[in-house]
Amino acid sequence: MVGKVAISVVSLLLVVGVVIGVVTMVRSNDSSSHEPVPNPTNSMKMITSICELTSYKESCAHSLESTAKNTSSTATDYILAVVQAALTEVQKSLDTTAKVVVDKNADQYNYVAVEDCKDLLDYAVETLQASISVVGDNDMHTVEDRAHELLSWMTAVYAFQTTCVDQIQNPEYKSAIENGMVNATQLTHNAVNIVAELSQVLQLFNIQQTTVNATSTSSSGGSSHRRLLMTEDGYPTWVAxxxxxxxxxxxxxxxxxxxxxxxxxxxxxxxxxxxxxxxxxxxxxxxxxxxxxxxxxxxxxxxxxxxxxxxxxxxxxxxxxxxxxxxxxxxxxxxxxxxxxxxxxxxxxxxxxxxxxxxxxxxxxxxxxxxxxxxxxxxxxxxxxxxxxxxxxxxxxxxxxxxxxxxxxxxxxxxxxxxxxxxxxxxxxxxxxxxxxxxxxxxxxxxxxxxxxxxxxxxxxxxxxxxxxxxxxxxxxxxxxxxxxxxxxxxxxxxxxxxxxxxxxxxxxxxxxxxxxxxxxxxxxxxxxxxxxxxxxxxxxxxxxxxxxxxxxxxxxxxxxxxxxxxxx
The missing domain is CATH 2.160.20.10 (Single-stranded right-handed beta-helix, Pectin lyase-like)
Structure with missing residues (x-):
C-alpha cells in the first residue's frame, strides 16, 4: 500500500512538472503575450493540494492544467474546471453508449438496460450543467452556501454512471460501455471528494468561511441544538x-x-x-x-x-x-x-x-x-x-x-x-x-x-x-x-x-x-x-x-x- 501511494505522489508531481514546463516554455516563446506568467511554485502547490483530496490524482492534475496556467485563476475557476472536466467525459460516455445497439426482439432485457444507461447519462449531463451554472453564476460565498446541494448533485452523477453499468447483464455491451466511462467515473469521483472538502479548497485561496457550526455553545456552556433543515412546523425548508x-x-x-x-x-x-x-x-x-x-x-x-x-x-x-x-x-x-x-x-x-x-x-x-x-x-x-x-x-x-x-x-x-x-x-x-x-x-x-x-x-x-x-x-x-x-x-x-x-x-x-x-x-x-x-x-x-x-x-x-x-x- 505504501509503495502504491509513493508511486501515485511521484506520478502526480511528474504530471504537474510537465504542465509547468509546458507553460513556462510557451510563455518564453511568446514575448508578445500580456497575460501574467504563472509562478511555477504556486501552480504546483495549488494542483498538488487540490488533487491530494482525490483518489485519481493524475486525472485530477490533467483536468486542472489549463486553469493552473493562469496566475489569476480563482477558487471558482478551479471548481468550474473540476466539474467541467467531468461533464466533458460524461458527454463522451454518452456518445459511446449511443453507439451500442441491442436487438430489442432478441434481447429485451439488455435492450432496456442499455436504453436506461443512455437516460441515466442524460441525467448526469443535465446535473453537471446545472452545477456549472451554480458555480459560474455566483460568487464563491454563494457557492459555499450551496456546497451540500452541489455535493448531493455530484454524488448522484456518480451513481447515475455506476447504475448504468451495473444493470447490464450482457458482457459485450457491459464492457463496451464501462470501458468508455473510465475517465468519466474517475473525474466524477474526484469532483465528489473536492466538493466534499470545499472548505479546504477555499483555504488555499485564503477565502474566509462565512458559515457557522452545526451546533453552537450557549452562554451556559451547554449545546444549543438547531434543526438545520426543518422549520418549526416540521417540514423541510425546501418546502416553500x-x-x-x-x-x-x-x-x-x-x-x-x-x-x-x-x-x-x-x-x-x-x-x-x-x-x-x-x-x-x-x-x-x-x-x-x-x-x-x-x-x-x-x-x-x-x-x-x-x-x-x-x-x-x-x-x-x-x-x-x-x-x-x-x-x-x-x-x-x-x-x-x-x-x-x-x-x-x-x-x-x-x-x-x-x-x-x-x-x-x-x-x-x-x-x-x-x-x-x-x-x-x-x-x-x-x-x-x-x-x-x-x-x-x-x-x-x-x-x-x-x-x-x-x-x-x-x-x-x-x-x-x-x-x-x-x-x-x-x-x-x-x-x-x-x-x-x-x-x-x-x-x-x-x-x-x-x-x-x-x-x-x-x-x-x-x-x-x-x-x-x-x-x-x-x-x-x-x-x-x-x-x-x-x-x-x-x-x-x-x-x-x-x-x-x-x-x-x-x-x-x-x-x-x-x-x-x-x-x-x-x-x-x-x-x-x-x-x-x-x-x-x-x-x-x-x-x-x-x-x-x-x-x-x-x-x-x-x-x-x-x-x-x-x-x-
Whole structure:
C-alpha cells in the first residue's frame, strides 16, 4: 500500500512538472503575450493540494492544467474546471453508449438496460450543467452556501454512471460501455471528494468561511441544538411557505388542477391521464387529487413535470398498485416500480403505493424516487423485496408506513425517514429479512440512509414465527454503504447481531452502520456482529451529523437562508 501511494505522489508531481514546463516554455516563446506568467511554485502547490483530496490524482492534475496556467485563476475557476472536466467525459460516455445497439426482439432485457444507461447519462449531463451554472453564476460565498446541494448533485452523477453499468447483464455491451466511462467515473469521483472538502479548497485561496457550526455553545456552556433543515412546523425548508400551508389543508380546502376518480366523478379516471394534462412550461405547484379507489397502473412522474403535489383520501383508500417484478417477469428492478418519481420537488400525501408481486417476485418495487427534493407524508409503501427505492438524490419521508421483507428500503440517494412505522413481513421459506440495503459508493459522498424516531415491528403473519425468521436492521449493498438507525424502537425479533453481511462480498469491512439512542428489546448492541469493522454506537455529538438538518442540507449554507432552524433530535 505504501509503495502504491509513493508511486501515485511521484506520478502526480511528474504530471504537474510537465504542465509547468509546458507553460513556462510557451510563455518564453511568446514575448508578445500580456497575460501574467504563472509562478511555477504556486501552480504546483495549488494542483498538488487540490488533487491530494482525490483518489485519481493524475486525472485530477490533467483536468486542472489549463486553469493552473493562469496566475489569476480563482477558487471558482478551479471548481468550474473540476466539474467541467467531468461533464466533458460524461458527454463522451454518452456518445459511446449511443453507439451500442441491442436487438430489442432478441434481447429485451439488455435492450432496456442499455436504453436506461443512455437516460441515466442524460441525467448526469443535465446535473453537471446545472452545477456549472451554480458555480459560474455566483460568487464563491454563494457557492459555499450551496456546497451540500452541489455535493448531493455530484454524488448522484456518480451513481447515475455506476447504475448504468451495473444493470447490464450482457458482457459485450457491459464492457463496451464501462470501458468508455473510465475517465468519466474517475473525474466524477474526484469532483465528489473536492466538493466534499470545499472548505479546504477555499483555504488555499485564503477565502474566509462565512458559515457557522452545526451546533453552537450557549452562554451556559451547554449545546444549543438547531434543526438545520426543518422549520418549526416540521417540514423541510425546501418546502416553500405556500406549500407548507397547502400540506396543512385538508379535503375541500385544496383546489386541485386535476381530479382523478375511478367512478368518473373527476376530470380523469387514471393518474397517468392527470399527469398527461400537466401543461408544458407550467410554473408553480401542479396539484393532483386522487380520490379513493384502487388504481392498477404503472405511474411515472417524468423529469419534465416538476413540483407535482399529489394527495389522496388517505392510506388504504387512494391506492396505486401493480405486480411487476424481476423474479417471475425478468423485468429490471427500476422498471418494476408501481409508482416512480423522476421530477424535482415532488410531494405526495395520504397515498398508498403497492407492489403485489409477493416474496416470489423477488425485486418488486412499490415506489421509486429519482427526482431531487422529494417529500412524502402520511403515505404507505407496501411490498416484499425492494419495496421503497430511494434511487438518487435528496428525499424526506415522514409519518409513513413501509412494509417488506428483503432489502425493502434501499437505494443510492440521500434519504431520511422520520416518525414512521416500518413493518417486516414474512419472507419465502429459508429466507432472511433485511430492513435496509444502502448503496453509498463514495465515503465523502452525500448519500446514505437515516431512520429516525421510527418503530420497527413484525406484521401479524410474521409475528408467530418471528424468532425462526432471521431479521436484521440491514446489510451493506456496497463497500461504502451508510445506514443510521437512531432514536427508534426496535422489536424483539431483531437479531442480536443487528446487521448482516452481504454474501460473497467484504462490504462489512468498510461500510458504516451506526445506531444511536434506540430503545426496545431489539436495541441492545452488546452482541452486534463484530465482523462490521466500523460499526459504532454514536454519541450525541456524532449523531448530530445524521439529523435531517445536517444530513440533507449542511451547516455551510442553511444559516444564510434566514429561515428558523434547529437540529433534528
Amino acid at each position: 411557505a405556500a406549500d407548507r400551508k397547502l400540506l396543512a389543508k385538508r379535503g375541500n380546502a385544496i383546489r386541485p388542477n386535476a381530479v382523478v376518480a375511478k367512478d368518473g366523478s373527476g376530470h380523469f379516471k387514471t393518474i397517468n391521464q392527470a399527469l398527461a394534462s400537466y401543461p408544458s412550461n407550467f410554473k408553480g405547484r401542479y396539484i393532483i387529487y386522487v380520490k379513493a379507489g384502487v388504481y392498477d397502473e404503472q405511474v411515472i412522474v417524468d423529469k419534465n413535470k416538476p413540483n407535482v403535489f399529489m394527495f389522496g383520501d388517505g392510506i388504504g383508500r387512494s391506492i396505486v398498485t401493480g405486480k411487476l417484478n424481476f423474479g417471475k417477469m425478468k423485468i429490471g428492478t427500476m422498471h418494476t416500480a408501481t409508482f416512480a418519481n423522476e421530477a424535482e420537488g415532488f410531494i405526495a400525501r395520504s397515498m398508498t403505493f403497492r407492489n403485489e408481486a409477493g416474496p416470489e417476485g423477488h425485486q418488486a418495487v412499490a415506489f421509486r424516487s429519482l427526482g431531487d427534493k422529494a417529500v412524502l407524508f402520511d403515505c404507505s409503501f407496501e411490498g416484499s423485496q425492494d419495496t421503497l427505492y430511494y434511487q438518487f438524490r435528496r428525499q424526506f419521508y415522514r409519518n409513513c408506513h413501509i412494509y417488506g421483507t428483503v432489502d425493502f428500503i434501499f437505494g443510492k440517494g440521500d434519504a431520511v425517514i422520520q416518525d414512521s412505522e416500518i413493518v417486516v413481513r414474512k419472507p419465502m421459506p429459508n429466507q432472511f429479512n433485511t430492513v435496509t440495503a444502502d448503496g453509498r459508493e463514495i465515503q465523502k459522498g452525500s448519500n446514505g440512509l437515516v431512520i429516525q424516531n421510527c418503530l420497527i415491528v413484525p406484521d401479524k403473519y410474521l409475528f408467530p414465527t418471528r424468532f425462526q425468521t432471521p431479521t436484521y436492521l440491514g446489510r451493506p449493498w456496497t463497500p461504502q454503504a451508510l445506514t443510521v438507525v437512531m432514536q427508534s424502537k426496535l422489536g424483539d425479533f431483531i437479531r442480536p447481531e443487528g446487521w448482516r453481511v452481504w454474501d460473497g462480498a467484504n462490504n462489512h469491512k468498510t461500510c458504516e452502520m451506526y445506531e444511536y439512542a434506540n430503545k426496545g428489546p431489539g436495541s441492545r448492541t452488546d452482541k452486534r456482529d463484530k465482523a462490521f469493522s466500523h460499526f459504532r454506537v454514536l454519541n450525541t455529538a456524532q449523531a448530530v451529523k445524521y439529523t435531517a438538518g445536517q444530513f440533507l442540507a449542511g451547516a455551510q449554507w442553511l444559516p444564510q437562508t434566514g429561515v428558523p432552524f434547529r437540529l433534528g433530535f
